[in-house]
Amino acid sequence: MPDNVSHVIADLLLAWYDANARLLPWRAPPGTPPPDPYRVWLSEVMLQQTQVAAVIPYFEKFTTRWPDFASLAAADDADVMSAWAGLGYYARARNLLAAARAVAGEHGGRLPEDEAALRKLPGFGAYTAAAVAAIAFGQRAVVVDGNVERVVTRLFAVVDPLPGAKPQIRALTDSITPDARAGDFAQAMMDLGATICTPRNPKCLLCPLAEPCAARRAGTPEAFPVKAKKAGRPVRFGTFFWLERDGSVLLVRRPSKGLLGGMRALPTGPWADSPPGLADAPVAADWTLRNAAIRHVFTHFELNAVLATATLARHIDAVDGEWWPIARLDEAGLPRLFAKAVEAMESEA
Numbered sequence: 374m375p376d377n378v379s380h381v382i383a384d385l386l387l388a389w390y391d392a393n394a395r396l397l398p399w400r401a402p403p404g405t406p407p408p409d410p411y412r413v414w415l416s417e418v419m420l421q422q423t424q425v426a427a428v429i430p431y432f433e434k435f436t437t438r439w440p441d442f443a444s445l446a447a448a449d450d451a452d453v454m455s456a457w458a459g460l461g462y463y464a465r466a467r468n469l470l471a472a473a474r475a476v477a478g479e480h481g482g483r484l485p486e487d488e489a490a491l492r493k494l495p496g497f498g499a500y501t502a503a504a505v506a507a508i509a510f511g512q513r514a515v516v517v518d519g520n521v522e523r524v525v526t527r528l529f530a531v532v533d534p535l536p537g538a539k540p541q542i543r544a545l546t547d548s549i550t551p552d553a554r555a556g557d558f559a560q561a562m563m564d565l566g567a568t569i570c571t572p573r574n575p576k577c578l579l580c581p582l583a584e585p586c587a588a589r590r591a592g593t594p595e596a597f598p599v600k601a602k603k604a605g606r607p608v609r610f611g612t613f614f615w616l617e618r619d620g621s622v623l624l625v626r627r628p629s630k631g632l633l634g635g636m637r638a639l640p641t642g643p644w645a646d647s648p649p650g651l652a653d654a655p656v657a658a659d660w661t662l663r664n665a666a667i668r669h670v671f672t673h674f675e676l677n678a679v680l681a682t683a684t685l686a687r688h689i690d691a692v693d694g695e696w697w698p699i700a701r702l703d704e705a706g707l708p709r710l711f712a713k714a715v716e717a718m719e720s721e722a
Contacts, residue, residue, distance in 0.1 A: 378585065379548050379549045380551070381585065382528070382549045382582060382585055383549055383550070383551040383558060385581045385582060385584075385585075386558065386561045386562065386565065386581055386582060387403075387551075387554060387557060387558060387561060388581065389561065389565070389581035390403055390557055390558075390560065390561035390564065391403045391404065393564070393568075394560065394561070394564060395425075395564050395567075395568070397416075397425065397429070398412075398416075398429060398432055398433060398436075399412045399413060399415070399416035399432060400560065403557050404554070404557065407508065407509050407510060407511050407556060408508070408509065409509075410483075410484045410505065410509035410510065411440075411441055411442055411484070412432075412436060413504075413505055413508050413509040414472075414484060414501075414505050414509070415432065415435060415436065415469070416428065416432055417501050417504050417505060417508075418465050418468070418469055418496065418501065419431060419432055419435075419460060419465075421462065421465060421501075422461065422462050423460055423461065423462075425567070427460070428460070431456075431457075431459070431460055434456065435456060438456065439453075441482070442473050442476045442477045442482050442483075442484075443477050443482055445469070445470070445473040446470075446473040446474040446476070446477035446478070447477075448470070448473075450470060450635060451626075451635070451637075453466055453469070453470055454466055454467075454635045454636050454637075454706060455637070455705070455706025456706065457469075457706075458636065458706035458707060458708055458709075459708075459709060459712075461708070461709065462672075463632075463633050463634060463635070463636055463708065464634065465496065466635075467629070467634060467635060468495045468496025469496065471495035471496065472494045472495045472496050472497065475494055475495060476494070484505065484509065486506065486510040486512065487506060487510075487512065488502045488503055488506045488512070488514055491505055491506060500516065500517060500518055502514075503515055503516045503517075503559075504516045504518075504559060507555040507556040507558075507559045508556040508559060508560060509556070510556075511554075511555065511556055512555065513550065513551075513552050513555040514550075514555060514559070515543055515546050515547045515550055516546075516550075516555075516559035516562070516563075517539075517542060517543050517546050518563060519566070520562065520563045520565070520566025520567055520570075521542075521546060521559075521562045521563065521566060522535065522539075522542050522598055523566050523570055523572065523597070523598055524562055524565055524566045524570045524582075525542050525545050525546050525549075526538070526542060526588075526597040526598035526599070527570060527575075527586055527587070527588035527589070527594050527597045527598075528545075528549075528582060528585065528586050528587065528588070529545050529587055530587035530588050530591060530597065531545070531597065531598065531599070532599060533599065534598075534599040534600055534601040535598050535599065535600050535601065536601070537601070538598070538599070546562075565580070565581075565582070570582075570594075572595075573595060574595075575594045575595065577589045577594060606670070606673070606674055606675050607673075607674045607675070608674065608675045608676075608677060609644040609645060609646065609674050609675070609676050609677070610644065610645055610646070610647060610648040610649065610676070610677050610678065611641050611642065611643070611644040611645070611649065611676060611677075611678040611679075612641060612642055612648075612649055612650060612651065612653065612654075612662075612678060612679055612680075612681050613639045613640070613641050613667065613678050613679070613680050613681070613711070613714045614639060614640040614641065614653075614654055614655055614660070614681050614682075614683075615639060615680060615681065615682040615683070615714065615718060616640070616655060616656065616658065616682075616683055616684075616685065616692075617682070617683070617684045617685070617699070618684070618685040618696060619696075620698060620699055620700070621696035621697055621698050621699060622639075622696070622697055622699050622702070623639075623640060623655065623692060623694045623695075623696060623697075624637045624638065624639065624694055624695055624696075624697045624705060624707075625637070625638060625639070625640050625655075625693060625694040625695075626638075626694075632671070633708050633710070636706070636707070636708050637695075637697075637705050637706055637707055637711075638707065638708065638710075638711045639711050639714055640653075640654075640655040640694065641653070641678070642654075644676055644678075648679070650662075651681055654681065654683075655692060655693070655694070656685075656692055658683035658684075658685065659683055660681045660682070660683045661681065661682050661683065662679055662680075662681050663679065663680045663681070663682060663717070665679070665680045665714075665717035665718075665720070666678075666679060667679070667680065667710070667713050667714055667717060669709070669710045669713065676710070678714075680714055680717055680718070682718070702715050
């Protein structure tokens with residue numbers, strides 16, 4: 374792309390951003406010095422696969438409780454995982470702690486400022502490293518998230534389908550990223566995709582890039598980005614075990630590695646290709662299978678679970694886990710999947 378065209382796109386977008394930037398708790402106003410790198414990093418991790426509106430209350434609670442790298446690095450793993458409950462994609466929380474401890478222990482409590490050094494920290498993929506380098510440190514970096522992909526594929530009418538088109542999209546984004554105000558440019562692209570260049574019914578009449586946009590000129594903005602057909606999502610089955618004793622229910626910690634790692638949960642056997650029934654109950658008891666069906670969609674599969682319940686009339690020392698008061702289950706930090714099981718029990722009460 375000719376330099377003059379790329380400069381026009383950047384200038385148009387930054388002028389729009391100066392007047393229309395979203396006010397978010399982790400941002401600095403357009404054209405002002407970069408915000409606290411800790412807050413930028415934390416927000417970027419939370420925003421992965423999660424909507425802004427859902428992130429804001431979590432961000433505010435986290436930064437009140439753990440306002441910097443040192444405090445987060447010293448936090449108890451279980452406390453952080455409980456505070457994260459509801460945001461999903463729990464590997465992000467584990468990487469969050471690991472990165473905070475690396476920054477506190479190896480970098481004097483300060484994030485490195487360049488992409489290459491950031492990529493060496495836990496949880497810093499290409500996107501996060503570029504976003505933090507640009508937004509927190511003002512460095513020129515090519516920042517591409519889902520919103521940016523949509524804007525760029527429409528701007529240039531990229532006909533190759535995702536995910537194969539990602540290298541081309543990155544190169545095109547690079548071609549329009551300015552040397553100055555790279556952080557504002559990245560956030561402007563995100564805001565444009567979130568508020569104007571939306572997946573459906575894009576507001577082309579309000580778009581600052583309407584004139585150079587190839588998809589708008591063709592009258593087909595919603596045709597982009599082109600996506601390859603998805604394979605069907607596999608289905609797995611499981612049984613959740615609700616074991617009561619004296620007004621409490623048995624909770625366990627899931628293994629630190631793997632899906633929902635380190636989170637409190639109801640006991641459950643392996644998630645299999647066919648319904649496992651009661652084979653993996655945590656103790657021998659008079660188990661009853663309830664009618665409640667619990668469905669939860671993960672990124673790579675769908676889980677269909679049933680709920681089995683039992684009550685212990687006596688104390689059993691051999692049970693692994695912790696007895697949590699049923700009246701205070703909202704304080705346990707259960708992932709959404711297991712919160713659905715609690716709701717199923719409440720609906721039958």
